[in-house]
Amino acid sequence: MPTTEPRDPSRVARQAQMRDQNLGVALRGIVDAAEPVSRAQLAAAEGLARATVSGLVDHLIEARLVRELDPTPTQRAGRPAVPLAPARGTVAGVGMEVNVDYLGVRAIDLAGDVLAEHVELDDLRGADAAVVLDRLASLAEPVVDDLRAAGVRVAGTALALPGLVDRVTGPLRVAPNLGWRDVDVVGLVEAHPALAAFPPRVANEANLAARAEAHARRGSPSFAYVSGEVGIGGAIVLDGEIFPGRHGWSGEIGHVVVDAFRGPRASDGSLEALAGQDAMLRAAGLPPTSRLDALLDALEAGEPRATAAVAQAARALGVALASVANVVDVGEVVLGGSFGQLFGYVHDEVAARLDELVIFAPWSPLRVSPARAGQYPAMTGGALAVLATVLADPAEWLRTHA
Amino acid sequence: MPTTEPRDPSRVARQAQMRDQNLGVALRGIVDAAEPVSRAQLAAAEGLARATVSGLVDHLIEARLVRELDPTPTQRAGRPAVPLAPARGTVAGVGMEVNVDYLGVRAIDLAGDVLAEHVELDDLRGADAAVVLDRLASLAEPVVDDLRAAGVRVAGTALALPGLVDRVTGPLRVAPNLGWRDVDVVGLVEAHPALAAFPPRVANEANLAARAEAHARRGSPSFAYVSGEVGIGGAIVLDGEIFPGRHGWSGEIGHVVVDAFRGPRASDGSLEALAGQDAMLRAAGLPPTSRLDALLDALEAGEPRATAAVAQAARALGVALASVANVVDVGEVVLGGSFGQLFGYVHDEVAARLDELVIFAPWSPLRVSPARAGQYPAMTGGALAVLATVLADPAEWLRTHA
DNA sequence: CCGGTTTAGTTTGCCGGATGAATTTATCCC
C-alpha cells in the first residue's frame, strides 16, 4: 500500500498529535511490510519503545484495522512473535473509472484484496456525461451496498477519468477523448442517492494507474509512468508517492512536444499526435475504428507498415520520456496501457533514446519496464488512494468515521 | 528565507523531537515572516500556546538566532508587543560558484543580508578543475576567516556548478561547458586548509539560483526556472521548495528535445542546441567569441538576423517550457540569466507557446516573468541552502555547532 | 521432566514538554 498523503511539513508537534501520528506510523509499518511483522519488529524498525508500539497496536486491533495472525512455528528460542497483518474485509476503498471504452468499479481492502468488481465495456466517446456518470453510479451502488451489508466500512470512493481534473474540488476541466469539458463530476455522481454519502475523489486516470503500479512494486519506487489508452497520459512517481503538481494536473506526457516544427501548429508534434492510438493505427494503414488488437496482429504478422508505425511512435515516446527524465530525474520508465501491450516492440527504441538523450544516463542508466498492476489499474489506484487517506491519519479517520 | 530541507515524512513523533521540531517551527515563523512578529502572533499563527512559544523564543534568542526589536509605538491599548526578527551577523551561510566566465563567493546571514562577497570574472572553459577550485578556495578563505574573526558562526558552505552534481555525495559528474567530468569537487575544495572544516554542499547552478529566486519572491511560489548561462539549466520550484529529483539531477531543461527529427542525432534538437548562447550568437551572425552584450546591441539596433535568431530561440524555449509545465504542472515560468536579460525580446513568444501548448492554460494561464534574484543568484542560493539546514533543525544544529 | 536461556509482550513509575488559567507587565484612554 502506498504511504501517506502529503502533509504540511512545518506542522507543529503537539502532545495529542504525537499519538495520532505514531498510530499512523504503526499502521503503515504493518500495511507496507512485505511480511507480517511483530510488535517487537515494528518497534525496532520505527525506533519506538516496545511498550509504545504495544499500545498503538492494541488500538489498531480494536479499531479492526489490524489483525493478529497465529504465531508461526519458528525454530528459535524465545517466546514466539505474534505476526500482525492488515485486517481483511473491514475497511474498503472503492475505485471507479470512466474511460473511453469501458467503465467500472473495484473495491479493495487494507490487505489489498479485491472485495468486489464490476466492469462494463462500451464505447463512450462523445457520450453524455450525466448519463454515463449515472450509469457508473448504478454500477457502484450494489457494490457499496453489499460491502456495507457485510459490515465493511467504506472509506470513500475515487473516480478515475481520462482528462484534466482539479485535485481538490474535482471539476473535470477537459477529457478530449470523451469529448467532455467542464463537467461537475462530483455533483453528478453524488446526485445518485446511493453515492450521496460518498463523494468521489476525482483524479486523472494515469495518475491513479501509476499509484496502483507503485503499490504493485512495493518499496517506494520512483518512475515515470506512461499510460497509453486512446490518448496518452502519464504520471510521475517519486519514492512511491504520486507527484500531483500544483493543481493535480501533472504528468500530461501526451502533450510533450517532440517535434516543434512538424506542422503549422506546434501541437501537431506532441507525443499524443505522433504516438497516440489513432496516430499509430493510421500510420499502420489500419482503419481508425480498429482496436489495438488489430495492430498487434499486424505486428505479429510482420506487416511492414505496422512495424514502421510502431517504430516511429516508439521514437517519439523515447524522446518524450527522455525529456521527462531530464527534468524530473527519475531512474525508471514504466509503460502501461497499450504501450504495455506493445512493450516488446517499443522497448529497444525507447531504451536507446533514453540512453542517448538523458544526460545522466552514463552514471545511472534508465530502466524501461512494462506495467505490472494488472487490468484496469486506475480502478485499483483509486481504491488505494482512498485507503491512503485512512493510512495517512487513522486516528482522525476513526474519529470521523467508525 | 526558504523553508526546510525535505524530511522523512513517516517519522515517528517522540517527546524529545517535539521540542526540537517546534523550535524549528518558531524559528522559521520568525525568519519567513514579511514583518517582525511578536511571540503572541507567532503562537496564534502556528497554533501553539503562548507559553510554549515564549520558551522557544527565549531559547532562540539565547542562541543568537533571533533578536528582539524595540517595541514600535502602536496606537492601541495593551502592553506593546516585542517584535522578533532574525538575528543579523550571528550565523552565515557561504555560497560559492564556479561558472564558465566567473567564480565567486557570497556570505549571507539569517536576515538575508550580504555580509561579504568576492567575484572574479574570467573565462574558465577548459580550465583545470584542481586549479580553479584551489583559486576558489583562496577567494573564500578570507571571507570565512573574516566572518569568524567577527564572531559570525559559519554554518557551512555551498558550491554551485554548471553541471550535473550528485545530491549528497557531491561528485561532479559532468559540466559540459567547463569541460569537466567526474571531478571530486568536495575533495578538491577541502584540500585547501582554510575550507577543510567546511566541506561544501555541491549543487547545480540553476537549482541554487532558483532557490534564491524563490526566496526573493517570498510566500512559497511554484515555478519553473530557466537559467540561460552559456548552457541552459533549470529547476523546478514547488511551494518554495526546490524539487531535487532522485539524485539531485532534476531540472535539466536544456536537454529537453523539442525537435526530434532535426539532425542525425536526436540531441541536435535539444533546447540547448537550439537556444543556447552559442546557437543564438551563431544564428545572429555574431562571432562565437562574442558575449551576450553583442547580441543585445544587435537587437537594440534592430539587426534582422539577431531578431530572427532570438525569435527562433524563444520558440524553442516556449515549446520546451510548455512540455515542462504539462509534466510538472507549474503555473509560472521564470526566465533567468541571459533569458532574463533578453526578457523583453522573448516574453511574447514564450507566453504564446505556453498558451498554445499547455493543456491547462485555458483554466490557469501561465505567467512568464523575469528573474528578480539579482546578480549571481546561485551564490545567494547556495548561502540560503546552507542557512536552510540551520532552519530545518535549529536544535540539532546548535548541538553540533554553536 | 526441569531449570536455564532467549525472545515477545505487558506493567509501572518517571519525565519532558505542551497546555490553559492565573498573574504580572506595559501601554492607552478617560
Add this chain to the structure above:
DNA sequence: GGGATAAATTCATCCGGCAAACTAAACCGG
C-alpha cells in the same frame, strides 16, 4: 489615577513516550 486591553510569564496539570522490571512462551541440555 483607575479601568481596559493586550503581551508575556509563571505554575500546576496532564498526556504520552520511555526504560526497566516483570511475565509469558518458546527452546535446549541434562
